[in-house]
Amino acid sequence: MANLWSMLTATRNKGRWDWTDWVSYSYLFLGVFLMFFPVIWLVLSSFKTEADLQRYPPTFLPYQQETVMVEGFDEPLPLFRMTAGDYEGQTLAQLRRVGLQAQMIDPANPAERLRVSIDDREPVQGVALALENYTGLFERFNFLRFFWNSTFITVTATLIMLLVNAMAAFALSKYEFRGRTTVLLLVIGTLMIPQTVVLVPLFLIVSELGMLNSLWGVIIPGAATPTGVFLLRQYMITIPDEILDAARMDKASEWKIFWRIILPLSAPAIAVLAILAIMWRWNDFLWPLIVLTQSENFTLQLALNSFQGELQTDWSSLLAMTVLTLLPIAAVFMFLQKYIATGIASTGGK
């Protein structure tokens, strides 16, 4: 606690708070709330049962009605606390409900059946995680299929992109050849052509190549990016030419120089690009939406989007699926956030 206080009070004026400090920290903590609460709320909600999700006003933590195993019954029975009537204050288990009446038993004394009015009782509830929201995804939906599709696209597209972009960046940074400036201009030119403005012809080309409704149709068209070429080229230029010359003296082939020397030395830039590529591909939406029309080819993003239409009321599955979709990215972020920040700042996003 003392630590926390000293963290909060330390300012540039050595402990003296002026109003700007108050404003700054208030703003920041408001920001923390606004940025974190929605995600925390999503995660907590995803552990609620369908009945609990429909409760209004909602509770913060997921609750479930407590149950009890009573001798002589196979199923666990829901527990109620009596608030009025003959049994006020007692906790009883419900056998069945008949209209406005319910048949209850005292778990301690299961032989005796008690009839009570349903107005005289309230359910006993405890904090419990509805893990069935998650397990249900694997049983009821093709969740693993979507997960696999997303993973396959992300991994394959990232690898292809790294290789293709690194090769181009190598050529553009380490060779003197006629037409190099033209190629660089062409690469800059592609910056001006985002997928969003060439959707129709891109659709034709992909379908002519027979890649419609195939994961390759999502992977290949975006496999070369101008951002990647520039990012890697910028880094490769800093690798001294002497290393290459030494390797050439030793009769290393150009490909070997690329693969054994340039790529390992560019690892930091490649790591940044890899993280960006993973993020773009995992979160990609519009182009997969156009290419993949059969649900067995859906990525997680497409599946989520189509389920929210179909399952308007089935929030429990939808929320669990949303959490599982953001989990891999959250994991990447936790471990690599330093690279992500520098990577994005240096490339200006996409």
Add this chain to the structure above:
Amino acid sequence: MLVILNPLMRIIEIPMMALQRLLGVNRLAWVFLLPNLLLFGLFAFLPVILNFSYSLTGGDNVLLEARPYVGGRNFETLTSCSSFLDPNTCIEDKFWRAVWNTLWFVTLQVGIMVGFALLTAIILNRDIRARGFFRSVFFFPVLLSPVVVALIWKWILQREGVLNAFLDWIGIGGFNWLIDAEWAFAWTVFLSVWAHMGFYTLILLAGLQAIPRDVYEAALMDRASPWRTFRRITLPLLSPTMLVVLVLALIKGVQTFDEVYAFTGGGPGTATTFIIQYIYEEGFAGAPRLFGLAAAASLLVAIVLVMLTLIQLWINRRNVDG
């Protein structure tokens, strides 16, 4: 991973060595460039050319040879209005609604987002404890997928959601946020500010940190007030970064689709239908598929984006030179 890649690279080495012997070292550069250029040609430059043919032809066939030439009719359809300010007077009223929605959206979203990003960056640039933590807090929504962002907020904003519960509790009462056209529009702006602000904050923070400390120390010596320091030092020295951020935000704002499509589906009605969604729906979602109209609209968007990108490149160059 290397276990798979290493043998693969060795296999590629064989033809590459043959090519090297055939072409010589310098011309081998083209071989290294080839895959990338092929992909750019096939999936970036060729589509740009084909897009013109689509925009000049009609029908719902995707194969170009089966499409009748209609000249500028697609553009005429898109642009025939008695008054451009009122989409109801246009033949293709949905296009103009999308255009106006996009213009409003971009103006509001970019303005609000860059404003808050600047404020956040300035606060983060002070001597703040746990700056790294706060920085990542503002940044992490950038990584979330658009669909996830949309669902998170849909869940909060639904009729019996947590926001309405809170408003009930303080006595204001709830709203049907996404059913009311104006609220839905306001929330799409909010949602996209929430999701993307961290990215621009990061760039602006880097810009602020590049301002040399001694300028501020000199201002302190001269007893300049904090407000004056901000107006006369911070803002002018930050303006190149601000310009980059504005143009980038505009480029991305015009292309807004994913999160809004998953969030409101463009509704209620067409209240949150933006231009990319219009293109998607004309070309791919409805029947008949009006590729011609979609391509013509794409071309108009492309013109705007090319101009913005040229401005961006020009600024970048100027920043580097200056």
